[in-house]
Amino acid sequence: MNTVGTPHFAYRQNELYAEEIPLAQIEAAFGTPTYVYSRSALSANLEAFQRVLASHPAGANSLVCYAVKANSNLAILNLFARLGAGFDIVSGGELERVLAAGADAGKVVFSGVGKTEAEMEQALNAGILCFNVESAAELERLNLVACRLGKKAPISLRVNPDVDPKTHPYISTGLKTAKFGVPIEDALALYEKAAALPHLQVEGIDCHIGSQLLDPSPFVEALERVLQLLDALTTRNIPIHHLDLGGGLGIRYRQQDSEPSVDSYLRPLLDRLQGRGLKIILEPGRRLVGNAGLLLTRVEFLKPGEGKNFAVIDAAMNDLMRPALYEAWHEIQEVRRQPGSQTAVYDVVGPVCETGDFLGQDRALAVAPGDLLAVMSAGAYGMAMSSNYNTRPRAAEAMVDGDKIHCIRRRETVAELYALEQKLPD
Template sequence: MSHFTLKQGVLHAESVALPAIAERFGTPAYVYSRAALQGALQEFLDVLAAHPAGDGALVCYAVKANSNLAILNLFARMGAGFDIVSGGELQRVLAAGADPRKVVFSGVGKTANEMKQALDADILCFNIESPAELERLNEVAGQCGRQAPVSLRVNPNVDPKTHPYISTGLKEAKFGVAYDDALALYRRAAALPHIEVAGIDCHIGSQLLDPSPFVEALDRILALIDQLTAEGIRIHHIDLGGGLGIKYKDDQVEPTVASYLNPLLDRLAGRGLKVVLEPGRRLVGNAGLLLTRVEFLKPGEGKNFAIVDAAMNDLKRPALYEAWHDILPVAPHAGETRVYDVVGPVCETGDFLGLARPLAIAAGDLLAVMSAGAYGMAMASNYNTRPRAVEVMVDGAQAHVIRRRETVDELYAGEQILPA
């Protein structure tokens, strides 16, 4: 169910008309639906609750997808944990009310200070991605007088059939421990004095619309668990990562959470393993949009341009991945439909939000860049000294600012001119 719908010819977020948001808060603006966020997480919780292997499972939201405190707090209140990849994200989730015993720490480059920070917070688990990281964590944990709970992020070398920039489970990726090396590294982890083997982790990529690679990866991981068990190395939880995709285009078929999870849970039945999941995009992607206003229409001999007030610094995905986002007029009206490249004011040819879009629009119209809740504001920058957009959460008939728009003064407040 979409919580962004046309009502009386105007696009609404839940019960709030988007033009009212633009008038009150300005553009560009990220707009999120509370109901959509909560509904996306609840779908995971419901599927897990209905399956015996889902008993005690933990959904750890991947903070990198969208790290706004209000969103994190909503998920924490629903019982979610968090998958973090930096000390900053750890500080963020704790500020949002997270239970540190529901936090897993992923990422290939954890510093000693970040490890200490996580040990002091008493997080659930470190997802280890290299032998060097394991040795460092053992050393840091020893200095802290603690044992560090770990799982190894095992790279199963399964092709997720997604964009190469977000494919993480192939042997060429920087992520994880090679499958063939995992058994020896588990032996090493079990022998280290300040390491506690807790689980096993696997994440093969992002924006997967075919659930079959998840099953293939799990089968390889279960074979490894059997080897570990035979050697007396007990695995308490299995972290299946995230990666379930969302529908960005009308012709895409979005898999249901049940179609993704149930085949995995069926294979885990009777094994006594606690399931951990790390969804990100699936929880927030279609719960947000980027609201922008058309500044100019610029007809050209080869192309027509719709120049809007949002840019690649606000939403990087189209420029970075050539990613598609539907672009909809907020108040559709009659007029000549032309094919436009929807572009921003940033001084880069790659500054576009959508190419070759048929639109009937005029200068001053509002456009909604859909499915922008994931990797939108989280990847935004201040390129061209552009303040980042305001973030607004709609809750029924109410709209709340959950992050105010930056000012230019704030952008250079930490800079200093050299003395004369």
């Protein structure tokens, strides 16, 4: 029986496996909490995008740039680089990380509203593919930095089409109230300005409307507005060589949820772009890694109460912030199922000293102290958003590759958490 999201995590005789490895074996090797990823799932998710793009005439000249912020582990970045992916970064740190993982700088696009001069210089010296510029002030700064280095900076403007993606407000980025991008009605004048600046080279148009989108129609609506801008730029002799259509395609977090296929997302966009002769760049993040990972944790105590029953686990909000931050849902499943066992309804909570420290609420589980649980769909924005709150070392990370397990990040020690700090002098 498969779990939510991917066939790469499945039950065999009531025991949950990652590919060919039982999760209990991973716990024995690495302890808990531990993030567990499936190499096969990661590869299949990227290849789904590449396959659909390659099968369509408009997708022949395309590049899938993985959104590094979703999960920045070097092993995952290296795997995607080996498979031909580019990368969408939002900081100088992410640039250094992808280059360390073996990325081709010529396949890197740099997004983000607050690029510093140092980050711009770093990216120009590395030779990245394009800067996704998000304001008039950024245009001016980038031109000055490129002038100082004697270079031309390749740019696209991230345009804000004011399209409602119908997702959580914290991850909606294409509305006029968002901090991201420039209003699409202002973009034409900014492109004319960029074309006149001597150390900028206009290359494309960038548009990203949000994350965890389950209805493909907002993508098409945004594309129509982008194409109107493209046509206006053409009449003004400002050539555009690529369209960066962002990412945002959602995943299934609940068993009963629907999940749009990559084909149903891309096909309408590719059909509309046929004959344009443009390079197409996509920036998926969550869709590549979200359901390719889970968080393995152990039950410490069962705490019954009058209003609530609590299953206290050794993972917490510092390990997986999404439930506390977004009230996000993650399926929570027993690693070993005992047929006929009696279930009870629990809030699954961690040891952090916050009422908001929960990974799931009102979950029917058959568990006892010492049992293992799997928090599913945790590959995106799990480890990447984790912290050391309450002086808790961050989780280990493991990659399953068929019948092999690789440690891709060891667990931190408490001493490492304060190694950069100093006591006051006597």
